[in-house]
Amino acid sequence: MEPRFLLLSDVAAELNVTDSQVYHMVRSGELPAIKIGGRGQWRVERARLEEYIQRKYAETAEWVRSNPLNERDTAE
Structure with missing residues (x-):
């Protein structure tokens, strides 16, 4: 069984x-702790x-939808 709480x-x-x-991430409130x-x-x-x-x-999915690939990105 995995522990409920994790160390940073x-x-x-x-x-x-x-x-x-x-x-x-924790101090900024981005990740609840x-x-x-x-x-x-x-x-x-x-x-x-x-x-x-x-x-x-x-x-990330929203960012990808908002920033479609262009020809320069696909050439790499």
Whole structure:
């Protein structure tokens, strides 16, 4: 069974980005997270990470629709 909450380093590994990028996403509110414990350690709920990924897929699909390929892009 997968854990409900992930460390920021786990999220970074899942998304193949750096820990600092995930920290920025959390601090900016882009990726929902909670602070727990006396030292205020960040945790991201797996369900919220999956929602974030789906939201990014939708945003990317919209961007692709808004920015169709041109001849220069297909020549590469």
